[in-house]
Amino acid sequence: MIRLNPxxxxxxxxxxxxxxxxxxxxxxxxxSKEFQNLLETDATTSIGMKNVAEYYKVDHIxxxxxxxxxxxNPAGEYFMLLKIVKIFSPNDNLWISFVEGLHRHAGILISxxxxxxxxxxxxxxxxxxxxxxxxxxGVPHFKECKLxxxxxxxxxxKKEYDAPMLKNLMQVQVLYPKNKTVNIASAMKNLREMSxxxxxxxxxxxxxxxxxxxxxxxxxxxxLSRASxxxxxxxxxxxxxxxxxxxxxxxxxxxxxxxxxxxxAAGFPNMLTSEEYSNYIKDPFNMEITRALLLKKSPQxxxxxxRAGGRHLPPYGISFKSLTEDVGVFDGKMRKxxxxxxxxxxxxxxIVYTLSAKLKKEPLHNLLGxxxxxxxxxxxxxxxxxxxxxxFCKLHCxxxxxxxxxxxVNFVNNCDDWHxxxxxxxxxxxxxxxxxxxxxxEPDNGKNLLITALQGxxxxxxxxxxxxMNTLSKYFGLIKLFVI
Amino acid sequence: xxxxxxxxSIKKQYDESFEKNTVRIHxxxxxxxxxxxxxxSVKQCKNIKWNKNDIEKIGQIQLRPLMAPVNHNSLDxxxxxxIVHTMLGNxxxxxxxxxxxxxxxxxxxxxxxxxNDKVCFVIKLFNA
Numbered sequence: 239m240i241r242l243n244p245x246x247x248x249x250x251x252x253x254x255x256x257x258x259x260x261x262x263x264x265x266x267x268x269x270s271k272e273f274q275n276l277l278e279t280d281a282t283t284s285i286g287m288k289n290v291a292e293y294y295k296v297d298h299i300x301x302x303x304x305x306x307x308x309x310x311n312p313a314g315e316y317f318m319l320l321k322i323v324k325i326f327s328p329n330d331n332l333w334i335s336f337v338e339g340l341h342r343h344a345g346i347l348i349s350x351x352x353x354x355x356x357x358x359x360x361x362x363x364x365x366x367x368x369x370x371x372x373x374x375x376g377v378p379h380f381k382e383c384k385l386x387x388x389x390x391x392x393x394x395x396k397k398e399y400d401a402p403m404l405k406n407l408m409q410v411q412v413l414y415p416k417n418k419t420v421n422i423a424s425a426m427k428n429l430r431e432m433s434x435x436x437x438x439x440x441x442x443x444x445x446x447x448x449x450x451x452x453x454x455x456x457x458x459x460x461x462l463s464r465a466s467x468x469x470x471x472x473x474x475x476x477x478x479x480x481x482x483x484x485x486x487x488x489x490x491x492x493x494x495x496x497x498x499x500x501x502x503a504a505g506f507p508n509m510l511t512s513e514e515y516s517n518y519i520k521d522p523f524n525m526e527i528t529r530a531l532l533l534k535k536s537p538q539x540x541x542x543x544x545r546a547g548g549r550h551l552p553p554y555g556i557s558f559k560s561l562t563e564d565v566g567v568f569d570g571k572m573r574k575x576x577x578x579x580x581x582x583x584x585x586x587x588x589i590v591y592t593l594s595a596k597l598k599k600e601p602l603h604n605l606l607g608x609x610x611x612x613x614x615x616x617x618x619x620x621x622x623x624x625x626x627x628x629x630f631c632k633l634h635c636x637x638x639x640x641x642x643x644x645x646x647v648n649f650v651n652n653c654d655d656w657h658x659x660x661x662x663x664x665x666x667x668x669x670x671x672x673x674x675x676x677x678x679x680e681p682d683n684g685k686n687l688l689i690t691a692l693q694g695x696x697x698x699x700x701x702x703x704x705x706x707m708n709t710l711s712k713y714f715g716l717i718k719l720f721v722i
Numbered sequence: 723x724x725x726x727x728x729x730x731s732i733k734k735q736y737d738e739s740f741e742k743n744t745v746r747i748h749x750x751x752x753x754x755x756x757x758x759x760x761x762x763s764v765k766q767c768k769n770i771k772w773n774k775n776d777i778e779k780i781g782q783i784q785l786r787p788l789m790a791p792v793n794h795n796s797l798d799x800x801x802x803x804x805i806v807h808t809m810l811g812n813x814x815x816x817x818x819x820x821x822x823x824x825x826x827x828x829x830x831x832x833x834x835x836x837x838n839d840k841v842c843f844v845i846k847l848f849n850a
Contacts, residue, residue: 239757239788243797252759252788258837268743281750290754316750321780324758331837333757335790339831344797345805346752347787355802361761361784367806372814375803381816390810403809404749411832413740425739426792428732429834434794435729 241360242344254333257418264414267332278407282316282350282395290319294327312395313388317351317364337413337433349404352388448596448703453692455523455588456670459553460689462532462584465680468555472564473537478575481505482627488635504636506620507575509535509583519615520607522587536580553581556675578671582623587615589666593659596703613640614659623664633660651712658711665710757838759786792834 239252280286291300336343353362367387393399494503514531536549554577595602621634673687761784
């Protein structure tokens with residue numbers, strides 16, 4: 239047994255036995271009328287307290303305490319009865335622990351004993367719970383109230399105040415070992431595992447859909463720059479260039495990489511191999527890391543005028559000029575990156591982690607910095623988005639190297655399962671950038687039609703994550719595309 | 723042939739180890755069924771005899787709830803106090819226009835029971 243209220247280093251434990259005297263003890267007990275009556279007793283009423291005292295064989299002590307008087311403080315009497323049972327009862331053999339509903343268990347204990355029950359002491363001290371504890375616990379819309387918890391509890395017990403969670407019967411599934419041959423250490427470990435899975439499943443089912451999560455991520459990115467700057471300034475990317483990828487097999491590519499180094503062979507921008515960007519792709523949701531990247535790598539100069547003393551932060555608005563004359567002279571192979579690329583470098587990591595967490599059904603923080611996700615982000619930013627010469631729908635051969643996918647996939651719409659993240663991310667980035675064009679009247683707090691559309695995806699219809707991923711990753715009329 | 727995953731093998735062991743039964747419990751009984759330790763001022767001895775003068779001394783004894791390590795989670799103090807506030811009828815909720823937590827329970831509670839043969843009657847109060 240461990241403390242219900244935990245300490246960081248919980249070293250002291252108390253040992254209790256588990257197995258009853260006979261294998262059928264629990265089944266007989268649970269089906270006995272006497273025990274069922276006890277379970278359904280409201281132990282805060284005077285009759286209920288009497289029944290409890292009798293069941294636990296402490297009625298002689300209890301009678302000496304109450305002396306037949308009617309108390310104005312039934313909550314105090316209830317607590318006294320609890321103490322008498324715990325101290326003197328020869329019949330207090332049964333103990334319970336919640337496999338599911340740990341907080342509810344603690345909540346019931348605290349409510350009925352009116353105890354503050356903090357991390358320092360594990361004591362249940364009657365009437366130590368005060369309104370200020372609710373304030374410090376961040377109870378939503380808290381307002382100081384003249385009533386105290388103990389006065390509320392007494393009113394509940396006297397039925398002057400409605401509180402269904404303390405007055406209604408609750409249905410509980412009870413587990414007990416089948417017989418004494420059960421290996422209890424391994425059985426308890428299994429219970430903890432099951433408890434974890436149930437909790438994870440509940441969280442996943444209660445979580446927002448992919449479209450909602452991505453719309454939240456993009457909304458946060460949109461706040462990095464002001465709408466007025468986005469639609470008036472055109473940043474200069476002087477040193478950052480890309481080389482358009484051509485069709486190549488993996489062997490030739492690897493040979494080229496060995497000879498020249500991957501960055502040189504592939505020709506992706508310096509920024510993507512910088513230390514700041516490496517840190518960013520390991521935790522793109524951390525605003526400190528994001529700021530550190532942008533303060534170092536976002537451009538200072540613009541074609542339309544300087545911003546005094548600062549950097550010009552993404553996401554950037556897109557204009558005809560930013561895609562044409564701002565990329566410099568194009569020799570058919572190498573050119574400067576444009577605003578679409580920089581926007582992509584910022585939003586791709588967030589989208590990849592969000593999609594991966596959903597597809598793997600794992601908490602997002604468990605995936606941050608993991609090889610699978612980091613490699614995929616590298617692939618999409620280096621080879622996936624807006625770096626491709628013809629044929630446009632074909633994946634770069636580096637895909638196999640970065641994702642360790644044993645199934646050779648040639649076209650972007652053939653990615654399956656977890657690898658659908660590639661086409662979905664590229665498509666979302668394309669849509670995001672498209673929605674940053676031609677917005678001279680964008681309000682100051684920012685507006686992007688993709689975000690609005692994603693927020694409305696699951697209104698009124700059941701739009702599962704699978705449907706979202708398939709819709710955005712497959713092009714079923716590919717043959718027609720090539721015929722045209 | 724069906725693949726035996728970690729999940730299915732643990733579920734199988736779980737089914738083999740435990741009997742399951744559904745009961746209805748009044749919340750006010752839960753504290754009596756919770757295992758509790760008594761504060762250190764109480765010393766154990768073999769032969770307890772109830773003394774009427776001990777009534778006042780009972781007030782000084784503190785109860786310390788315990789649990790078996792059957793839940794993956796650990797208690798979050800703030801979350802628990804939020805639940806307590808709801809159980810007590812959201813009495814500090816300050817705005818009629820804003821939503822509050824629902825004052826009702828779901829039916830997804832599961833508890834493990836055990837039998838303790840070392841019950842508290844071997845304790846004597848304030849053994850001087």
